[in-house]
Amino acid sequence: MHGSLGTLLAERVWSPVTKADFVVVANRLPVDRAPEGQGEGGWRRSPGGLVTALEPVMRSVDGAWVGWPGKADLEVAPFDFDGTRLVPVTLSADDVEQYYEGFSNDTIWPLYHDVIAAPRYRRVWWDSYERVNRRFAEAAARTAATGATVWVQDYQLQLVPKMLREMRPDLTIGYFHHIPFPAYGLYSQLPWRRLVLEGLLGADVIGFQRVADAGNFARAVRRLFHYETRASGIRVPGENGTSHVALAKAFPISIDAEHFADLARRPDIQARAVEIREGLGNPKKVLLGVDRLDYTKGIRHRLKAYGELLGDDRVSVEDVTLVQVASPSRERVQAYIELRDEIELTVTRVNGDHDTLNHTAIRYLHQGLPREEMVALYLAADVMLVTALRDGMNLVAKEYVACRVDNRGTLVLSEFAGAADELGTALRVNPHDIDTLKDTIVRAIEMPPAEQGRRMRAMRKKVLDNDVAKWSSDFLKALAQAKARS
Template identity: 75%
Template sequence: MSRPPAAADVVVVSNRLPVDHSDDPAEPWRRSPGGLVAALEPVMRSTEGAWVGWPGTADLEVAPFDFDGMRLVPVTLTAEEIELYYEGFSNDTIWPLYHDVISPPGYHREWWDAYVRVNRRFAEAAAAVAAEGATVWVHDYQLQLVPRMLRELRADLVIGYFHHIPFPAYGLYSQLPWRRQVLDGLLGADVIGFQRVADAGNFARAVRRQFSYETRAGAITVPTADGGRRIAIAKAYPISIDVSLYDELARRPDIQARAREIREGLGDRKILLGVDRLDYTKGIRHRLKAYGELLAEGRLNVEDVTLVQVASPSRERVGAYMQLRDEIEQAVGRINGETDTVDYSAVRYLHHSYPREEMVALYLAADVMLVTALRDGMNLVAKEYVASRVGVDGVLVLSEFAGAADELTQAIKVNPHDIDGLKDAILAAVELSPKDQTRRMRALRRRVREHDVADWSERFMLDLEYLRGQRA
């Protein structure tokens, strides 16, 4: 396959480009929010590589363009492909299956056919823009077939894949009708990265069960088309954030003033904070139930404490998400109706997305951060909260089912399914002494500083370069 003159030595491939399309002719593209964009932006700036992805609008055909120091290569998706590949197979089959079947997945052949077709288009776009011997880094569950397709198109490439969500235990994974095809697609990569050691172990066990390949200490022996063998690395690389950015924002006088304004507007009470996409995996209903019961029992009262719940819109055309929004809004209305006074409200529910500066102000204002995910690959919000607590105070309540729990060991750990235990943890966080807050937060901040996004990407890239050397 021919390559363009300005081929890139590093190519990132993800479902979405790191920009959103705008109708403003003066500013047709705007940087998009999200954990993946925040995590990869420093990598892209340092390499001046290319980023392949969908621009976020159906049937939009755009030539490659430069944005903020990055070369962006748009992949066009039709409205039907968005419905079948993205809303269907990616988010109504893979997402619920990989999140412990909290919501039942659907298995439809037309969804799978669209997934294969779109994955091939992404692979072809990446192959076309990559320089000879380039490194291509594929991201997440929407593109699990791309590594194998890329290897078939360009044997010269070094291919990495990072899986941002959990990888399920074999008993759940085996339900997938196309389980062998997906595993084979992932095994096209030289390095297959996961958030947790347990996820990498689940993947290795699935490979053994389906293919009987040898797996040992994160190394998988994979047959090659010419009858030989190669080694693929499959292990954990916990993703992180740009810690210095959040630290700098949290020290800005205007953001600190905004945090004080938020506290004053809420009546200078203890502030509990939840920040999530509106998703059934995030445990928002469990959080509200526990908080509502604490108020009803008189263990907390609305004059002393409030919950601010930011729930950014997500997948609003998927039925399970529409139902979830209704349930959460009803729960908020019930709690407020039963406990509000003329002067104080129990829950401030915000169904919006906010810019990073406003989020840091919220992190600074909040006394307690509640992360109650039922299943989460990592949860970068927990790390953002810690990085923003420049006063070395505040309390993180963290689900043991979030990947961040493996690293942030000084958080107050909870099982969100245990409502009584969750209630006790919330009460303990509200009542934690300043001395204990400082002790815990100092350890948490040390951990996120030592293992930031640069450390994450460097460790992944070092393993890719190691395998490049093994080829020579």
């Protein structure tokens, strides 16, 4: 790359033929269409976790971002946004239905999340996935300068690394897998299992959230291909007797922790946290869940545990309120439609059984919230409930910890979330074990301030020391080493 990754580069004028030394390839561009009269050139930055994670990286490099603009059949020429070249990839309505809603989110997502919901295997979806991955690879190949570094993101684009290597052998290619990678006994169900592994093995560095995920991947490669593996390196044979080493290892993703801490120190956000508690009737304890509305997040288990605690008279609605934020997700996929109906029915039932005229058991919000409002909620919450049934990382857990500048609050954290590997002083739970989950919630509610402080300080040090800048730096260092070896 030209210049240093750690140095902001001078603003440059892009032309249609300008090539980028660093290219991110992701399913979505980091922007959404803005309401008329708002945003930069009709666009505004997306609120998603990947965008948040990569935002500091893209600010510091001579880069471009290849992705879908988020609307079917929308054709947009490459454009600049906030110092980054954005290269839109057009998807038809059929592409969205088959590649994205179908193969990505009705085949890969449930399969890779331990078959919590049953995956569906349809050949027409696979054909679309292959076609769309090629379209992304071609856009990246056109955008990347000679010898550039390309960083492919996540499960929607698992075939892109190999396709890119075939089109542009001069590139250094990284791939990061944001979701879990399943054990071979589950992965082996996939009819196209060899082709997906071959796609991933096109990368020089393949990053995973957890050591266990990297191990599952390496074991699948050994079972299906018998390739030589040493430490984290997998020797992948190429054409004419050539080969390359693909490094497969864990790079746990994180957040811009200082940014969240700075927001948490703002007087207006602290005042908003007080307002939130007042609006809830000033209960003694506020429990909080913040999730995408997804069957992997364990929202049903959390609501069941809290409802039973109320029913058992172990907590009272006057003293303990649960706030559940469930942002809309994949609203055209049947499993998600059914999940929303089930959760809203549960909330209605619990509230009907336990509400009083002055207190609501569960305050349920089916909407996304601005970051400042989320930080105020984190400050208002005494207990954060992360009860995922399977999660690659779960950045909400890290956001809550980063915001607790007062070293108060308690994190109840599923052992099946990647964050559990790092946040060792959280109260870890198996969300399937409802009785123990209930006991753990009560323990969190009753935890003395001194113990809260001890646990939170240890977690805050971990999150602040291992922030998103370190995540991206570690991954890009591994890519630079791969480039030096080639």
